[in-house]
Amino acid sequence: MAERYAKITGWGKYVPERVLTNADLEKMVDTSDEWITSRTGIKERHIRAEGENSSDMSVKSAKAALQVAGLTPGDIQLIIVACSSPDYYVPSVASQVQHKLGAECGAFTLSAGCSGWVYALVTASQFIQSGAMDNILVIGTEVISYAVDYTDRSTCVLFGDASAAVVLQPSLEPAGVLTYELGSDGSGAEFLIVPGAGCAIPNSQRVLDEGLSYLKMNGPEVFKFATRTVASSMKRVIDRAGLLPEDIQLFIPHQANARIIETAARMMRQPIDKFYMNLHKYGNTSAASVPLALVEAFEEGRCKPGDKIAVCAFGAGLTWASAVIQLGVGETSAAHTFLSMGRARYYARRTVNAVQDAAQNVMLQVAIKRYEISKWWEN
Numbered sequence: 001m002a003e004r005y006a007k008i009t010g011w012g013k014y015v016p017e018r019v020l021t022n023a024d025l026e027k028m029v030d031t032s033d034e035w036i037t038s039r040t041g042i043k044e045r046h047i048r049a050e051g052e053n054s055s056d057m058s059v060k061s062a063k064a065a066l067q068v069a070g071l072t073p074g075d076i077q078l079i080i081v082a083c084s085s086p087d088y089y090v091p092s093v094a095s096q097v098q099h100k101l102g103a104e105c106g107a108f109t110l111s112a113g114c115s116g117w118v119y120a121l122v123t124a125s126q127f128i129q130s131g132a133m134d135n136i137l138v139i140g141t142e143v144i145s146y147a148v149d150y151t152d153r154s155t156c157v158l159f160g161d162a163s164a165a166v167v168l169q170p171s172l173e174p175a176g177v178l179t180y181e182l183g184s185d186g187s188g189a190e191f192l193i194v195p196g197a198g199c200a201i202p203n204s205q206r207v208l209d210e211g212l213s214y215l216k217m218n219g220p221e222v223f224k225f226a227t228r229t230v231a232s233s234m235k236r237v238i239d240r241a242g243l244l245p246e247d248i249q250l251f252i253p254h255q256a257n258a259r260i261i262e263t264a265a266r267m268m269r270q271p272i273d274k275f276y277m278n279l280h281k282y283g284n285t286s287a288a289s290v291p292l293a294l295v296e297a298f299e300e301g302r303c304k305p306g307d308k309i310a311v312c313a314f315g316a317g318l319t320w321a322s323a324v325i326q327l328g329v330g331e332t333s334a335a336h337t338f339l340s341m342g343r344a345r346y347y348a349r350r351t352v353n354a355v356q357d358a359a360q361n362v363m364l365q366v367a368i369k370r371y372e373i374s375k376w377w378e379n
């Protein structure tokens with residue numbers, strides 16, 4: 001069987017309207033535009049409207065991605081939402097997204113902090129490459145502002161809300177994730193943590209009094225971890241793809257801090273203008289950060305079909321995830337035939353299954369009726 005790849009065929013983003021600028025933050029905490037800009041590169045971030053939840057934002061970015069791919073929600077076979085700020089602890093935000101989108105498929109939420117979307121992209125690619133599925137939505141969304149303590153200047157200047165999504169579909173030409181690395185070092189859990197309201201420290205007066213349901217971060221420790229990790233992990237996935245950093249057209253690192261990105265560029269001996277940055281507009285949007293940058297790079301024409309992109313995200317866990325992604329070029333007609341045959345087999349199998357399910361359902365109803373009649377007869 002020919003090798004299948006998982007090509008990105010649709011992309012979309014949603015960013016809430018409300019903007020929180022450095023000038024606004026100067027009025028809220030003891031900070032300055034000068035400090036935030038020079039230490040992070042961030043100028044403003046977007047914050048959700050009241051009542052706007054992660055599921056709502058995900059649906060908007062997903063619809064945009066489906067439109068680019070020319071698909072409807074009914075075509076989607078799996079939805080993965082990378083998110084650490086879900087509408088509820090239970091149920092999974094991905095099921096809310098599936099329902100609000102009107103899709104009929106499996107859906108699950110993936111939590112790996114800011115690295116979540118790259119984890120989700122790699123996970124979704126496996127379903128496509130194995131031939132199990134044809135159309136998957138991979139969404140990264142955060143309403144991280146809900147967990148930010150706006151009296152804590154060390155965190156509140158950094159984060160913003162956003163959502164971005166891609167559609168993955170099969171391709172016979174090299175496209176999508178070529179190589180990847182998924183990493184975790186749980187010994188660094190305390191460096192980026194919401195300590196309260198989980199089962200370790202359940203909801204209580206103490207959680208409220210000590211603000212334990214807010215995000216706490218040891219910035220310098222995460223900074224050191226990130227500078228150690230980004231360049232080295234990207235180098236490994238590039239090397240595994242049989243490439244050199246020079247062969248990569250665009251680097252898309254997690255948009256946490258411009259200084260971390262500049263360090264990575266120096267360590268990889270690559271010009272900084274090959275490193276995409278939009279953090280000045282959005283701040284750190286956690287799991288939405290890498291896909292949002294990818295979508296904007298597409299929209300701005302910063303990359304074209306055939307280009308190879310290296311992505312790297314890092315965050316709570318501590319986790320990190322890197323990948324080399326190739327943008328697909330046009331499919332050959334042979335690939336089209338192969339893929340449409342695959343799809344025809346899929347629809348034929350689905351029809352047979354539906355008929356079998358309907359027959360089974362009738363038999364089940366008959367069995368239940370017979371059981372009810374026998375009970376009635378006994379009485």
Ligand code: UT7
Nearest residue numbers: 031032035039114153154157219220222223256257314315
């Ligand atoms: O998604 C992954 C998550 N996070 C990250 O990637 C964040 C990684 N870390 C960072 O980006 C940086 O560590 C920060 C931007 C968070 C902080 O920059 P820093 O250069 O590491 O500063 P610092 O934490 O060492 O603090 C330096 C000083 C301190 O004052 P003193 O003790 O030297 O008097 C802080 O209290 O800056 C002070 N400070 C601030 N001053 C003005 C901390 N936050 C602020 C602020 N405005 N917002």
